[in-house]
Structure formats: structure tokens, C-alpha cells
Amino acid sequence: MELEKRKLILRVLCIPLMMLFILIVNMLRIPNPMMILVIPVIYFTYSDGYVNGILSGTTATVYAAYFFLAETHDPAGMAKMATIVLNVFTVILLIGKLKARDKKNLSELLRLNDSLVLAATTDKLTGSTNRQAFLEVAQAVFENSTRLQNHISVLFIDVDHFKQVNDIYGHAFGDSVLTRTSEVIAHCLRNGDLSCRYGGDEFIALLSRADCGAAQVVANRIMGEVRQARFDRHPDFRLSVSIGISSGIPTTTQNLDDLINSADENMYQAKQKGRNRIVQNQTNEP
Numbered sequence: 001m002e003l004e005k006r007k008l009i010l011r012v013l014c015i016p017l018m019m020l021f022i023l024i025v026n027m028l029r030i031p032n033p034m035m036i037l038v039i040p041v042i043y044f045t046y047s048d049g050y051v052n053g054i055l056s057g058t059t060a061t062v063y064a065a066y067f068f069l070a071e072t073h074d075p076a077g078m079a080k081m082a083t084i085v086l087n088v089f090t091v092i093l094l095i096g097k098l099k100a101r102d103k104k105n106l107s108e109l110l111r112l113n114d115s116l117v118l119a120a121t122t123d124k125l126t127g128s129t130n131r132q133a134f135l136e137v138a139q140a141v142f143e144n145s146t147r148l149q150n151h152i153s154v155l156f157i158d159v160d161h162f163k164q165v166n167d168i169y170g171h172a173f174g175d176s177v178l179t180r181t182s183e184v185i186a187h188c189l190r191n192g193d194l195s196c197r198y199g200g201d202e203f204i205a206l207l208s209r210a211d212c213g214a215a216q217v218v219a220n221r222i223m224g225e226v227r228q229a230r231f232d233r234h235p236d237f238r239l240s241v242s243i244g245i246s247s248g249i250p251t252t253t254q255n256l257d258d259l260i261n262s263a264d265e266n267m268y269q270a271k272q273k274g275r276n277r278i279v280q281n282q283t284n285e286p
Helices: 002-027 034-050 048-069 075-121 129-149 162-169 170-187 210-230 254-273
Strands: 150-159 194-199 204-206 241-248 278-284
Touching: 002 075, 002 210, 034 204, 034 241, 129 150, 129 194, 129 204, 150 162, 150 170, 150 254, 170 194, 170 204, 170 210, 210 241, 210 278, 241 254, 254 278
Parallel strands: 241 278
Antiparallel strands: 150 204, 150 241, 194 204
């Protein structure tokens, strides 16, 4: 906003300042000052486009009109006036075209940058956030929860018997299972929660401001929707997951890895107890 305000002030002051300059150079009989008058034309056309270029070019046009009135009966003066006006508006058109080209190039660079950022933060198979991007945001959420003493929960989710899925149905179907699982998890979370494909057939979700009870509700919802998932290629196939939960209010002696490892251990216990179930613990409750 400050930059736009400065530009507006410059535009407002441009014409009276240039007119004052014209008056001074004419009183002192200094040679034609048109080269200096073109400077604001170039500046405003390149920075703000055609309209403001024409606005700043008004000074040069007024000067040309003054020259025309002063030299009405001088054909050479009239030709000079016409040349001045033509040159000023030629500058506006050329610089405006350059500005438009640069704007197009900038838009293309921004689009390319967005594509690169998306590729760097997205899991190629499932389209969910990848592990690195998840951990960066999750660390910030964890630190904020530690400072504000808010509950936080981690869900560690593993697809049951995934190796058998690949062996029996093929890797292409296995990929579709992972993609569907990722979609179900994302659908069951709140807008402020995070999830990612942690690796292989493992997924992780971070729930901010969620105690063990809230985490249990989300985990049950995920398990229910996973069980209801159906696949056109194999309609008889039934999918299930095992979930480990770790919840609590983090302390300054803990870190994000502690919470994730605890949820991972609970997920392993769920596997040991027969899969298709939830195991949870509370890391630190008041």
C-alpha cells in the first residue's frame, strides 16, 4: 500500500511540476526540454501501464500545444509540434507493450513456481502432502501447542495386509488402495488438521486442539469409512486399517518425534492384537 501511495503522489505532482519546469526553461530560453519530459512518460508507462503513461504524457502534449499556439504561422513549428506529440505517444505504446510482455512473463514464472512448489510438497501417488512438507508444518503446530499448552494428537495409520493386496491383486490395484485411503483420511479431518502419506502403506494425521477423546472420534470415523470403501475392479475386496493414537499436552522436554513414535508404537500394538483396530495412549494429560 505504501508503494501505491507513493506512485499516486508522483502521478498527481507530475503534471504541475513539469509545467513549472517548462515555464522556467522558457523564461531562461533553454533549448527544448522534451527529452526530460519523456522521463515521466517512460516511468509511468512501464510501472503502471498505458493509462498512467498517457496521464504523464499530458505534460508533453500540453507543451506541444503551447508551442503550436506560439508558432501558429510557422509551418516548421507546426511540424515540430506534430513530431513531439507523435514521439511521446510512440514512447507510450512501445513501453506499454514492453510492460505487457513483462507481465506475461511474470505470470508464466509465477505459474511455473507454483507448479514446482506443488511438486515439492505433494506425494506423487496419492496427491496428499508428502512427508517432508508435513513435518515442516507439523513442527510449527507442535511448537505452538507447546507454547499455548493446547492438546495435540497424532494418528499413525497403516493399511492392513497391504503386501497381500499387491501380491494377489497387483501393484496397480495396490496404488488405488493407497490413494483411496489417503482420500478417506483427508475427508475425515477438520480444515485445520494435517495428514500425509508417511511412507509405503503408512499414513499420519496431526490433530491440533484435540484430546484423546476427539482423536478417538476421528480414528473411528476413518476406520468406518475405510471399511465402507469399495473398488469397481474388485467389488468383493474389503479394506481395513490399524491406527495408533498418541495424545496430550506437549511439554518443553518433548518433541514432535516423541509424539509420532508413540503413535507408531500404538499402531504396532494394534497390528499385534489382530489388526483392524485402534490403540491409544495419553502422553501428558493435566
